[in-house]
Amino acid sequence: MQALTNRAKQVDRAPMSFMEKMYLPAIIKGMSITFSHIFKKKPTINYPEKTRPFSPVFRGMQILNRDAEGRENCTACGLCAVACPAEAITMEAAERQIGEENLYREEKYAAKYEINMLRCIFCGLCEEACPKDAIYLSETFTPADYQRKQFIYSKNDLLIPHPQENPEAYKKALGNRGNKTTVN
Numbered sequence: 001m002q003a004l005t006n007r008a009k010q011v012d013r014a015p016m017s018f019m020e021k022m023y024l025p026a027i028i029k030g031m032s033i034t035f036s037h038i039f040k041k042k043p044t045i046n047y048p049e050k051t052r053p054f055s056p057v058f059r060g061m062q063i064l065n066r067d068a069e070g071r072e073n074c075t076a077c078g079l080c081a082v083a084c085p086a087e088a089i090t091m092e093a094a095e096r097q098i099g100e101e102n103l104y105r106e107e108k109y110a111a112k113y114e115i116n117m118l119r120c121i122f123c124g125l126c127e128e129a130c131p132k133d134a135i136y137l138s139e140t141f142t143p144a145d146y147q148r149k150q151f152i153y154s155k156n157d158l159l160i161p162h163p164q165e166n167p168e169a170y171k172k173a174l175g176n177r178g179n180k181t182t183v184n
């Protein structure tokens with residue numbers, strides 16, 4: 001067969017020695033490497049039972065925020081969508097009706113709010129652009145999934161639990177953010 005280049009090298013097929021045929025040196029060498037790791041400090045942890053401390057600048061999954069009374073902060077102004085470099089955010093605005101004052105803080109709210117997590121680069125610009133403290137990047141990982149459509153997060157996926165109806169889950173979603181949730 002004609003060679004494509006002249007860089008081909010003849011493989012050295014020297015016959016194996018008796019010890020090499022026993023594979024003992026190779027096995028002993030391999031086992032010694034394995035045993036040398038037994039007493040070393042493990043670089044891995046038993047996640048999720050144990051978690052590593054987050055960096056102060058860690059940015060995880062987005063959360064749509066509520067105020068202390070449980071009303072949705074988002075007023076569907078669209079600034080987060082404009083700021084998003086990945087064009088990952090879409091929303092539809094609706095007007096608050098009489099009697100819905102306990103649900104939405106502003107007169108306009110997001111009837112539909114979606115983030116395409118396959119596009120999101122967790123830059124945090126949506127959080128910075130928001131004038132209503134309505135969105136923030138939490139300390140929660142985006143869960144893995146097998147289907148692309150599962151990564152289109154709807155408002156229900158993103159909305160923080162109600163602080164009065166489900167205070168435990170609300171506190172967990174806030175994480176170290178704690179008292180940073182403000183009412184503008």
Ligand code: SF4
Binds near residue numbers: 115120126
């Ligand atoms: S974190 Fe960045 S990329 Fe992700 S939705 Fe917000 S602005 Fe877009």
Ligand code: SF4
Binds near residue numbers: 074075078110135
């Ligand atoms: S999350 Fe903030 S920036 Fe985005 S639409 Fe709602 S209020 Fe506006």
